[in-house]
Amino acid sequence: MIAQEARAMRDWSLVADGPAFETPRGRLRPVRWHGRAAMLKISREAEERTGAAWLEWRAGSGAAAVHARSGAALLMERATGRKDLSAMARSGADAAAVDVLCDVLNELHRPGRGAPPATQPLGRWFAALTKTALGDLMPAAATARQLLATQTAFRPLHGDLHFANVLDFGARGWRAIDPKGLTGEPTFDYCCLFLNPDLERVDPPVAVRPEVFARRLTQVSRRARLDPVRLRAWVLACAGLSAAWSIAAGENPQIALRLCRLAEGHG
Numbered sequence: 001m002i003a004q005e006a007r008a009m010r011d012w013s014l015v016a017d018g019p020a021f022e023t024p025r026g027r028l029r030p031v032r033w034h035g036r037a038a039m040l041k042i043s044r045e046a047e048e049r050t051g052a053a054w055l056e057w058r059a060g061s062g063a064a065a066v067h068a069r070s071g072a073a074l075l076m077e078r079a080t081g082r083k084d085l086s087a088m089a090r091s092g093a094d095a096a097a098v099d100v101l102c103d104v105l106n107e108l109h110r111p112g113r114g115a116p117p118a119t120q121p122l123g124r125w126f127a128a129l130t131k132t133a134l135g136d137l138m139p140a141a142a143t144a145r146q147l148l149a150t151q152t153a154f155r156p157l158h159g160d161l162h163f164a165n166v167l168d169f170g171a172r173g174w175r176a177i178d179p180k181g182l183t184g185e186p187t188f189d190y191c192c193l194f195l196n197p198d199l200e201r202v203d204p205p206v207a208v209r210p211e212v213f214a215r216r217l218t219q220v221s222r223r224a225r226l227d228p229v230r231l232r233a234w235v236l237a238c239a240g241l242s243a244a245w246s247i248a249a250g251e252n253p254q255i256a257l258r259l260c261r262l263a264e265g266h267g
Contacts, residue, residue, distance in 0.1 A: 004042045005029060008073040014040060030078060033067055037078040044072075047180065053117035054156065054181035062107030063158075063176045064169070079175070081168025086197040089163060089206050097163060098216055100174050101193045102223035104166050108158055108176060109186050116156040122184030123148050125159070128248060129241040140240020140260050143233050151185040152230075158182075158189055162196040187231055190220050191238035198255045199242070208258045236263035 005027060008014065017037065018030035026043045043049055052074045056066040060077075068075040088097040123130075126144050129137065158165075159180030169175045182188075194216060198207040206212055217235075221228035243256035 002027075004072055005040065008040055008042070008070070008075065011070075012068050012075055014038070014075070026072075031075075033075060037080055038067060039064075039076055039078040041074045041076070042072050043074065047120075048072075050117070050119065050181040051159075051179040054119065054158075054179045055177075057112045057114070057117050057156075058108065059113050060172075060175075061110070061112065062104055063179070064167075076177075077169065077172075077175075079167035079169050079177075081170040083168040085163040085166055085174075086200060089197050090204055094206055094212060095215065095219060098193060098219055099223060101161060101163070101166055102190065102220055104174055104176050105158070105161055105189050106224060108161075109155060109189070112156070117181065119156055119181045119183040122151070122157075122182055122188060125180075125182055125184075126237070126241055129237070129244045132244065136257060136260070137240050137244060139264060140236050140243070144237035144240060147185070147230075147233055147237055152187075153185055154183055155186050156181070156183055157186065160192055161189055162192045162199075164196070164200060185234075187226050187234050188238065190224055190226065190231065191235045193220075194235045195239060195242055195256060195259055202255065208255060208262065210262060213259070213262045232263055236260055239263060 014031040014033055016029060017032045020027055020029040025045055025048050026041050029040045031038050031040050049072065052069055055063055056069055064076045066074065066076050085097040085100060126148060129141050130144050158176055159182040160178060161176060165178045166174050166176050195207055198205055217228055217232055221231050239256045239259035243253040243260065246253035246256060
């Protein structure tokens with residue numbers, strides 16, 4: 001990855017503007033590109049390349065603008081604003097943060113320029129839940145199968161829109177990063193936010209508080225003009241998928257399981 005970074009730095013005439021840092025899915029370095037603040041990302045996984053193609057297709061509408069892309073290397077605009085949606089949610093401004101997420105998603109679901117890139121269908125995305133769920137995850141798996149079989153529309157989706165994936169770009173406003181690049185019913189895209197910011201850190205809890213969950217259901221269904229019953233069902237399916245992934249990775253699934261219970265009406 002270091003060699004790929006060096007090649008991109010040379011080919012795109014980039015100047016380092018801070019230390020590189022690693023994430024589970026890639027290596028990132030703040031850079032200057034023709035005097036402008038930018039971020040260079042070298043992806044580790046093919047899934048990230050799909051997301052990069054989706055980001056480029058959005059052409060800066062609702063998402064970070066892509067300046068250049070080649071193989072695993074992606075050069076995009078860098079968020080320089082100081083506002084943080086997770087901090088807002090934890091400090092009593094969750095409703096305002098959720099409004100931002102809904103507004104960004106509403107923009108992302110508008111048509112992009114030209115034909116969208118190849119994306120992964122939701123049915124394949126949910127395989128970890130629908131094909132292997134046992135015990136507490138069986139209701140979520142059954143709900144996911146029913147939703148996938150009755151999708152009301154098919155549209156390119158971000159796939160992982162939550163508090164840490166929408167950043168403050170200053171004068172450009174709030175913009176999304178790190179898409180998965182999926183295709184399916186748009187309602188799904190509004191469900192990842194229901195797990196957060198608790199999946200990042202549980203202290204203080206926000207998403208798993210029953211009153212917050214109930215308010216978010218009403219708020220999101222109104223803001224995005226969604227059927228609240230179907231939205232709740234998609235939240236159950238999404239939480240079940242998150243729990244299935246956590247279990248498979250040997251991680252604690254409790255936040256996702258608690259959200260499953262809330263979505264089932266047992267919270």
